[in-house]
Amino acid sequence: MDHFNYKDGVLCAEDVPLTRIAAEVGTPVYVYSAATLTRHFNVFQEALEWAPDHLICYAVKANSNIAVLKLLGDLGAGMDVVSIGEYARARTAGVPGERIVFSGVGKTRKEMRLALEGGIRQFNVESEPELLALSEVAASLGVKAPIAIRVNPDVDAKTHEKIATGKSENKFGIPIARAREVYAAAASLPGIEVVGIDMHIGSQLTDLDPYRQAYAKMADLARALRADGHNIRRLDMGGGLGIPYRRDNNAPPLPIEYGQVIREAVGDLDCEIEIEPGRNIAGNAGLLLSEVIYVKRGEGRDFLILDAAMNDLIRPAMYGAHHDIVPVIESAPGTPVSAYDVVGPICESGDTFQKGTQLPPPAPGDLIAFRSAGAYGAVMSSEYNSRPLVPEVLVDGDRFAVIRPRPTLEDMLSREALPDWF
Numbered sequence: 001m002d003h004f005n006y007k008d009g010v011l012c013a014e015d016v017p018l019t020r021i022a023a024e025v026g027t028p029v030y031v032y033s034a035a036t037l038t039r040h041f042n043v044f045q046e047a048l049e050w051a052p053d054h055l056i057c058y059a060v061k062a063n064s065n066i067a068v069l070k071l072l073g074d075l076g077a078g079m080d081v082v083s084i085g086e087y088a089r090a091r092t093a094g095v096p097g098e099r100i101v102f103s104g105v106g107k108t109r110k111e112m113r114l115a116l117e118g119g120i121r122q123f124n125v126e127s128e129p130e131l132l133a134l135s136e137v138a139a140s141l142g143v144k145a146p147i148a149i150r151v152n153p154d155v156d157a158k159t160h161e162k163i164a165t166g167k168s169e170n171k172f173g174i175p176i177a178r179a180r181e182v183y184a185a186a187a188s189l190p191g192i193e194v195v196g197i198d199m200h201i202g203s204q205l206t207d208l209d210p211y212r213q214a215y216a217k218m219a220d221l222a223r224a225l226r227a228d229g230h231n232i233r234r235l236d237m238g239g240g241l242g243i244p245y246r247r248d249n250n251a252p253p254l255p256i257e258y259g260q261v262i263r264e265a266v267g268d269l270d271c272e273i274e275i276e277p278g279r280n281i282a283g284n285a286g287l288l289l290s291e292v293i294y295v296k297r298g299e300g301r302d303f304l305i306l307d308a309a310m311n312d313l314i315r316p317a318m319y320g321a322h323h324d325i326v327p328v329i330e331s332a333p334g335t336p337v338s339a340y341d342v343v344g345p346i347c348e349s350g351d352t353f354q355k356g357t358q359l360p361p362p363a364p365g366d367l368i369a370f371r372s373a374g375a376y377g378a379v380m381s382s383e384y385n386s387r388p389l390v391p392e393v394l395v396d397g398d399r400f401a402v403i404r405p406r407p408t409l410e411d412m413l414s415r416e417a418l419p420d421w422f
């Protein structure tokens with residue numbers, strides 16, 4: 001559920017008409033709903049109510065705007081970060097180090113040191129070389145790094161191949177068959193303190209079965225590791241629960257059902273439970289607002305040329321992803337629709353958002369919105385074709401604020417420098 005609805009024929013973010021944001025901030029622009037972010041976070045809190053000790057570590061990479069992080073952090077969220085840049089964002093948003101977990105296959109020693117110095121809840125370690133490096137860095141600082149080892153359960157998450165992470169051929173984690181051996185090695189290292197187990201099998205999962213399979217393996221491993229003498233007290237179940245990208249489709253399982261799957265698998269182990277949802281919290285809490293520049297008649301098809309492009313929202317070009325495209329001004333019931341290929345102005349054919357979209361005939365200057373664009377939207381944007389980075393707006397009730405301004409051309413150009421021999 002989200003808080004983007006038509007009121008008096010105009011699509012609104014909570015109580016703010018999108019026409020107002022377009023007029024004041026310009027387009028293209030990302031618009032997020034604070035009420036929706038809050039609601040999604042609270043739904044996960046309810047889903048884990050059975051676990052007295054749990055922490056929802058929002059996956060910062062889904063939407064890393066500091067205002068979004070602060071909103072979630074103030075609700076009690078922890079953060080899952082995958083770079084020292086994301087760590088710095090979380091800290092800037094006021095999230096204490098004890099609520100931040102550090103994931104990712106390629107943490108550098110510098111990142112490890114800065115996180116250890118700044119305060120960290122746990123590192124999710126993905127390889128033996130990383131374990132050794134972390135032990136050395138921690139020992140050099142005279143501390144022990146709390147760790148979970150990310151275990152690769154070799155489970156098919158049944159999602160897009162670019163975002164599946166739990167199969168043995170993927171680069172993530174340590175093969176589960178070797179986990180006991182690696183935990184034994186970890187326990188013997190001077191700079192390491194084993195605290196738990198971590199898994200993350202992929203993103204945009206629309207079926208709970210892969211989770212069931214993976215978490216059953218995690219429960220078995222937890223028992224085996226305890227029998228080996230490790231103090232396994234924390235289980236990080238990862239993120240990945242999918243969202244409905246199409247209004248007319250079967251919805252993916254609900255967080256409450258997902259919470260029960262976790263409970264059934266590991267509820268009897270008396271562990272602290274962590275989850276790392278990203279998309280499910282931010283995805284349907286945002287949309288990308290854009291203006292029609294031209295309607296162009298082609299050979300056997302019509303093109304809707306927008307002022308948003310693949311540099312602003314890359315998911316369709318990168319994953320073949322679908323975002324519902326809706327007009328901001330609701331058309332009267334019964335208005336005839338036509339098919340359009342919806343494209344951006346960028347100089348490649350990959351800059352196509354959708355083909356054959358049925359819309360009431362639009363005119364230049366009309367506003368449209370891409371729904372479900374709050375996650376993996378602005379964070380993946382670039383300045384390709386020298387289009388200044390798309391701005392972001394946060395709505396809360398009847399007020400809104402620009403939380404990342406659109407850079408001016410001067411801002412964009414002034415970041416570069418000529419060599420001194422020119």
Ligand SMILES: *Cc1c(COP(=O)(O)O)cnc(C)c1O
Pocket residue numbers: 059061062080103104200202203204238239240241276277278279280
């Ligand atoms: C990307 C990622 C997540 C979040 O995935 P979502 O599909 O956005 O929920 C969580 N944990 C790790 C380790 C990730 O890489």
